[in-house]
Amino acid sequence: MSADEGLRLRGVGKAFGGRLVLEDIDLDIPAGQFVALIGASGVGKSTLLRVVAGLEAPSAGRIELRSRNPRPDIRMMFQEDRLMPWRSVLRNVTLGLEGREGGDENARALLDAVGLAGREREYPIVLSGGQRQRVALARALIHEPELLLLDEPFGALDAITRATMQLLLEGLLARRPRTVLLVTHDVEEALLLADRILLMHGGRVARDLAIGSPRPRHRGDPALAARKEELLDGLLATSHGR
Numbered sequence: 240m241s242a243d244e245g246l247r248l249r250g251v252g253k254a255f256g257g258r259l260v261l262e263d264i265d266l267d268i269p270a271g272q273f274v275a276l277i278g279a280s281g282v283g284k285s286t287l288l289r290v291v292a293g294l295e296a297p298s299a300g301r302i303e304l305r306s307r308n309p310r311p312d313i314r315m316m317f318q319e320d321r322l323m324p325w326r327s328v329l330r331n332v333t334l335g336l337e338g339r340e341g342g343d344e345n346a347r348a349l350l351d352a353v354g355l356a357g358r359e360r361e362y363p364i365v366l367s368g369g370q371r372q373r374v375a376l377a378r379a380l381i382h383e384p385e386l387l388l389l390d391e392p393f394g395a396l397d398a399i400t401r402a403t404m405q406l407l408l409e410g411l412l413a414r415r416p417r418t419v420l421l422v423t424h425d426v427e428e429a430l431l432l433a434d435r436i437l438l439m440h441g442g443r444v445a446r447d448l449a450i451g452s453p454r455p456r457h458r459g460d461p462a463l464a465a466r467k468e469e470l471l472d473g474l475l476a477t478s479h480g481r
C-alpha cells in the first residue's frame with residue numbers, strides 16, 4: 240500500500256427527486272484505514288456507502304478508488320446476511336468464484352477463520368444470526384476487496400454476539416489489513432474498531448475525529464469513554480437539527 244492509494248471523494252452529492260441527501264462531500268481515506276461513519280437515522284449513511292460501492296450514481300462529484308490493482312474490488316455487507324437459502328454455507332462463500340482455482344480451499348480457510356469449520360455443507364436456515372453474518376463476512380473477504388463497506392453489519396445481533404463479531408473482524412483485519420468504511424449506530428463499536436470516526440449531518444461530514452488509542456482496545460478505557468461522551472453529544476445535537 241502506498242500513500243496515494245485509497246478512496247477519494249470530491250464534491251460528491253446525491254439527490255433523490257428534489258431532496259438533497261449528500262452535499263458536496265470531500266473525503267480522503269488512505270488505504271488500510273478503518274473509518275466508522277455515524278449519524279442520525281436518515282442522514283444519508285447508507286446512501287453514501289451505496290454511492291461509493293457504485294450501486295447508485297452520484298448526482299454530482301467523483302469517486303476514485305486508487306489502487307495498484309487495475310480492477311480494485313469493493314465488497315459490501317449489510318445488516319441482513321443476504322445469503323442464498325438454497326446454497327450451502329460453502330457455496331454461499333464461493334458465490335461468484337465458480338470454477339476458479341483454489342476457491343473452495345480459500346472458502347474453507349475463511350470459514351475456519353470465522354469459526355465455522357465443519358459447517359460447510361449446512362444451509363443458512365440452520366445457522367444462528369451471528370453465524371450467518373460470519374458466512375456473509377467470509378463471502379465478502381474471499382474476494383480480497385480493496386475496500387470493505389459495512390452497513391450496520393452487526394446491528395441485528397445481540398450484545399454478546401456483536402462483541403464476538405467485533406473481535407473477529409478486528410482479528411481478521413489485523414492479519415490482512417484493508418480499507419474499511421463501517422456504518423454503525425453503536426458509538427462504542429466505532430470507538431473500539433476505527434482509526435477515525437466521521438459524524439454525518441446535513442448531507443456532509445460534520446466531524447472528523449482521529450482515534451489514536453492503541454489496540455487491542457478495551458471498553459473500559461477512560462480515553463475512549465471521553466471520546467464516547469463527545470460523540471454522543473455530537474449525535475444528540477445533530478439529531479435535533481442543531
Ligand SMILES: Nc1ncnc2c1ncn2[C@@H]1O[C@H](COP(=O)(O)OP(=O)(O)OP(=O)(O)O)[C@@H](O)[C@H]1O
Binds near residue numbers: 279280281283
Ligand atoms: N432510493 C431512494 N429513493 C428516494 N429516497 C431515498 C432513496 N434511498 C434513500 N433515500 C432517502 O435518503 C435519505 C437517507 O437515507 P439513508 O438510507 O442513506 O439513511 P441512513 O443514514 O442510512 O439512515 P439509517 O440510519 O436509518 O439507516 C432518507 O431520507 C431516505 O428516505
Ligand SMILES: [Mg+2]
Binds near residue numbers: 284285286390
Ligand atoms: Mg442506513
